[in-house]
């Protein structure tokens with residue numbers, strides 16, 4: 001009589017993760033460096049393979065060095081027996097008590113998986129050692145129970161199972177067996193009486209594993225998993241019941257863990273790669289106790305594979321498994337079947353009732369259908385619109401972050417250029433200069449990468465988002481114009497769209513605040529720079545006064561003072577200052593900006609006086625040149641040309657020029673030349689009576705700060721900030737300037 005599985009107890013445990021680093025092979029010793037260190041049997045450190053980076057990266061704490069901690073970690077001197085004794089042997093004992101356990105080796109090709117699982121005559125692997133333990137435990141068992149030990153050795157290649165113990169095995173299939181759960185139908189199970197023969201058997205099986213042609217020479221099994229299953233059947237002979245306990249140990253030598261994209265293959269082989277990952281997931285579903293051995297190579301040219309394997313292993317620590325005994329008795333199986341039938345009948349009854357209820361509900365609902373359909377259709381549209389807005393916000397955020405990062409990169413670039421110039425003066429092409437240059441190159445690469453990502457966002461994702469937005473807008477408009485309940489629907493859709501526009505505006509406000517913060521920082525620096533010229537405050541105030549500027553609130557405890565404009569007749573092109581008490585109150589630190597023609601309506605009408613106040617919106621507009629219309633329909637209807645570097649903006653000749661400069665570096669050079677020319681002629685320089693030499697030096701520095709360099713390639717936001725400092729061609733003749741210093 002067969003026995004059936006009836007779990008009696010269940011316990012949750014986490015996956016044990018062990019890392020094993022193999023030694024460098026003889027070949028590798030000639031051309032590779034050992035970059036993996038194992039500390040205290042738990043920590044694994046992967047050093048940065050790039051030696052030339054060490055100096056600056058250490059100083060700036062930016063090495064590619066990685067550190068991980070695992071349940072156990074073994075260095076190149078450890079043997080398979082060391083790994084087995086510390087981490088595996090305790091799990092094997094459970095197998096003869098009816099537990100399932102799985103040990104799998106995970107790692108890139110050539111990292112030592114097969115060596116760990118199968119091993120050699122001198123250093124037998126975990127498969128061999130486990131079988132030895134099983135037989136030792138059976139020998140030591142003092143009960144009168146009968147044991148049966150059988151082995152099967154199979155290969156999973158591209159989701160198909162093959163028998164490695166058969167010379168020319170066909171495809172095998174998985175089946176559900178009431179007695180044993182999931183089984184491989186037709187697999188050869190060899191009865192084993194001792195562990196001695198197993199290594200021979202494994203080597204024979206391994207020679208039958210599928211190998212891609214191009215890897216045959218290397219003897220790699222990059223695409224197939226090999227699974228050795230050791231089944232232990234224990235018939236207990238206690239006085240009450242004939243219990244049958246089945247324990248199973250699965251030892252898996254996984255396929256190389258490289259991503260499909262790295263294997264120089266396409267088509268079928270790419271699909272193989274995807275299937276490998278799927279089989280791994282399936283594996284995780286059917287095992288009780290898991291031990292993962294992550295194998296890594298210590299060679300520096302394997303850095304990425306090593307770090308990827310360790311990252312994966314690190315994440316695997318979170319996996320939870322359930323432990324349960326597979327116990328069944330010959331006597332209880334009829335009772336069990338009866339119980340199962342009863343519960344299935346109850347389930348069928350419940351489902352029938354549920355079905356009947358649903359049918360009644362549906363027939364009632366069909367009467368209300370037309371109205372409901374319309375509303376639910378509108379709901380779907382609203383939902384899609386809201387997702388579209390959210391996606392746009394995310395894209396804006398991503399673009400903004402990329403720009404911010406590049407601003408920081410450019411600052412670092414400037415510092416590096418200065419440092420290189422200094423170091424070169426002392427020691428031409430020394431180690432330090434080389435290190436600085438290499439760092440500089442990295443930064444340039446990062447800037448280029450970020451620019452490329454931003455361009456990609458702009459070209460692909462933002463355009464798609466924009467297209468979708470227009471489509472949704474058209475659909476809403478159409479629905480409204482076709483529908484009898486027009487007014488209601490219009491109000492409803494306006495209400496929803498307003499909500500979304502509000503969300504978007506809130507995000508823009510947050511971005512602006514960020515930009516204002518950055519501007520204030522640079523303006524504070526500018527003030528410090530003016531102070532650093534050696535002029536005392538009185539001199540500065542006098543010179544500013546000549547230009548119609550009043551500096552007030554300069555008490556030292558308040559930080560940088562505020563410069564206020566008093567309208568000065570006779571200064572036709574001189575700065576026109578707007579004083580905003582409210583603004584000064586909330587932003588007590590330095591602020592200089594130039595209004596770009598959006599300015600105050602009074603000014604444009606010639607009615608503005610020196611003491612006038614501008615509202616927050618006008619400040620914002622001067623910074624960001626936002627589109628005039630923020631109504632929801634304007635948001636929904638705005639076409640993609642209103643996106644400037646990923647943000648909604650106003651398409652002006654300036655923004656177009658910026659885009660051109662962004663794409664064509666020559667244009668950027670020209671514009672920066674113009675910028676220099678313009679700056680040196682600016683009233684700003686003359687106003688403060690800066691001595692030419694001192695100004696030039698400082699101007700040089702300012703012109704090369706990221707903000708200034710960004711002026712013709714940045715978004716409206718940062719472009720606005722830069723123009724605030726130095727002006728630009730389109731605004732030179734008629735701009736009004738406002739300084740809050």
Ligand SMILES: Nc1ncnc2c1ncn2[C@@H]1O[C@H](COP(=O)(O)OP(=O)(O)OP(=O)(O)O)[C@@H](O)[C@H]1O
Nearest residue numbers: 022023108109110111112113114115220221222256
């Ligand atoms: N602990 C070790 N001591 C000595 N040599 C080792 C050790 N581990 C692995 N090696 C050697 O490293 C090489 C690669 O090992 P192995 O074939 O086990 O890698 P693998 O990860 O199974 O590769 P594949 O995925 O291609 O099958 C072999 O030459 C093996 O002998």
